Amino acid sequence: MQATEEHHVLIIGCGFGGLEAARALADEDGVRITLVDRSNHHLFQPLLYQVATGGLSAPSIAAPIRHMLRKQRNATVLMAEVVSIDKDARCVLLADGQRIDYDSLIVASGATHSYFGNDQWAEHAPGLKTLDDAFKLRAKVLLAFEQAELAADAAAREPWLTFVVIGAGPTGVEMAGTMAEIARHTLKNEFRRIDPARAQVLLLEGSDRVLQAFKPDLSQKAAQQLAALGVQVRCGAKVVAIDAEGVEVEEAGQRLCIPSRTVVWAAGVAASPLGRCLGVPVDRAGRVIVGPDLSIPGHPEVCVVGDLAAAQSHERDGTTKPVPGVSPGAKQMGRLAAANIVARLHGKPPEAFRYTDYGALATIGRSAAVADLGAVRFSGLPAWLFWLFVHIYFLIGFRNRFVVMMDWATSYFSFQRHARVIAEQARQGQDIGVQSSTKVPSGQRT
Secondary structure, eight states, X not given: OHHHHSEEXXXXXXXXXXXXXXXXXXXXXXXXXXXXXXXXXXXXXXXXXXXXXXXXXGGGTEEEHHHHTTTXXXXXXXXXXXXXXXXXXXXXXXXXXXXXXXXXXXXXXXXXEOOTTOGGGXXXXXXXXXXXXXXXXXXXXXXXXXXXXXXXXHHHHTTTXXXXXXXXXXXXXXXXXXXXXXXXXXXXXXXXXXXXGGOEEEEEESSSSSOTTSOHHHHHHHHHHHHHHTEEEEETEXXXXXXXXXXXXXXXXXXXXXXXXXXXXXXXXXXXXXXXXXXXXXOTTOOEEOOTTSEETTEEEEEEOGGGEEOEEEOTTSOEEEOOSSHHHHHHHHHHXXXXXXXXXXXXXXXXXXXOOOOEEEEEETTEEEEEOSSOEEESHHHHHHHHHXXXXXXXXXXHHHHHXXXXXXXXXXXXXXXXXXXXXXXXXXXXXXXXXXXXXXXXXX
């Protein structure tokens, strides 16, 4: 009977925004929380590429949700998928048909890959959003070297030793730099028929520079550091087709094909489809256009946070500016959504969201990174050390911090990446792709 008298807050998604909202409501009397997520773990996405490239194991950047909230007695965790939201009836429907009623709703279901209307590219150019994505991509990268070792001649090896990363944002830059390090350092002396250092890593960007979100001087320094690692940066290269044989790009008014068996998509994201279930305006990326207090029009009890929200930061001088899709923004939105729920319970007006910008960081490779902290901008080894400190600090749990610190220290001095095991299931799936992709000889594509 007591449960019906409590204010029920339903949180969809346990990313940075959802987790922060749940924690912010931990000590609120008269509030009970139900947190629903499709997976059983919270993922530290900024380091996901490290799992994809064998630098870290999955438990180093992921933690079970139940364990994280085990001491929060007002929180119930459900591993389930929400398929629809009825905001008028104040309920959601799960994939198994179960209905969950709520008094307040926080939607933090995040984002997914966007192929700009070319969803068929996903099969050949996987993105990186989940642990499953990371495992598949790691197997794809490592198996490319194995297939090159098996190839009969240099012409057959070339597509296997050509790695293409599409999109030069932080994820693309990090992936490209790390893949170059794997080829030139990690796999050194491990093969007999191929030289991994001869592998080509191409970073394709449609705009005129890498890391568009950074200042031009830092973009230039990032491009220089990428080149020093052996990455071929090609700006102004628009991708027009992707298939099992490689990538077709339009560059300087000409179309050309890049034979490659390993293509990574880091060019765009789209909001979770769940946002459209709310029946309110969304932007071109599918993000829900929220009000100053992060609620949706006509329903103050429904808040949208994180990558799913097209939110504005309401500055003290009365101006507004878009909130970037980064983890600090999601955390701050989660905290404000929780605070506004409590405010309404006590009859107080909600607050407008104001984003605190802590700057931007992007790592490129060993001792290479760029940092933009507003008034201070720097690159190279100092930026890389700062990047290490920040990411270790924000990892969930002491064990994760300790494990990552030890793994990175070992990798730095030994050049090794020990999480390079390929699961048999992943290998079988890749072998199927190899058989189907050999129907057209790579020599016919130039």
